[in-house]
Amino acid sequence: MSGSEDTIEDVAELRQALAEAMDEVKSVRQAMAEAEARQEELQRTHEEVISRVKRESNHDVMVAALRSEAIRMGAHNPDDVVRLIDMEGVTRNEDGTVMGVTEVLERSRNDRGYLFGDVLRPGYSSGTTVGHPAPRPGEVEAFNARSATDSDYEARKWQFLAGA
Template identity: 45%
Template sequence: MECASEMGIPQDLVKEKECDGMDEDVEELRVQLKQAQHEIEVSKSEINQMLAQREETERVYTEKLAQINHARDQDAIMAELRTQAIKLGAHNPEDVVKLIDKSTLTRDENGVIMGAQDVLERARKERAYLFNSHAGSGRQSGTTVSAPSPQPGEPVSFDARRISGADYEAQKWQFLAKK
């Protein structure tokens, strides 16, 4: 009957037989409760470890993404500077790009390089020896490959006595085919 009083159950409602079984059941429930509490603590620590790993992974990902974006922006800035240097008549655009201060250049959301023209104009004023006196076409600056312009002149006269026999026969058949 002690067990009933421990549990707060009136003694007149509990029979002695039931009390013996209840002690075992209560003890078994306490053991199960302790196991469940231990499992909860283990699960909480596993969840905390997973959250810490997730935060670390997100931090690493964010850093790598920032590095990639910075490298991409720098490549775009360098390409824009080389292009603008060529347009301004730079003798060697790579040297011009290396010598200018690129710290003020930024790339906006649309991919437009802000300040490139100003930086190159300032470099052209400060280091005029890197540029032609006037910006010319690509053919003049040596940055574009093109065929030479046709030259006006007299057409070369045809002399049948100076060509080979095969060429003479071909020319003869072309002449006869026109008639």
């Protein structure tokens, strides 16, 4: 009978070890579930922050495009023009280009003409403002070997010899 008592004790020990292992598995599963929940929360928060940053950067780029086009169209105060217009027609494509700026500003110019002045053309004067014409390219100056430095003289000499 001593053999069967040892078997019963072994079975009891095995049952106790199995119960402890089951408790450990439960605690590990619970820890994994908590970790997955934290990961999902972090991912959701991360996606929200990324979408907010994209939205804000798109808005800033669109405002800059509107401001520069308002300056080109002769706005008295481009910042006021940007604040007062309806930006509904302005969008930014996936490649980063801003679409609809000219149309929105033309509509604003028709609705609120007092925000814009005449477009200043180069070479003309308007009141006290003078639009200077675009600069023309200069002419090539003749090379003076007497006043050139030694390094300039050597460089020109080799250019001349290479071209001959």
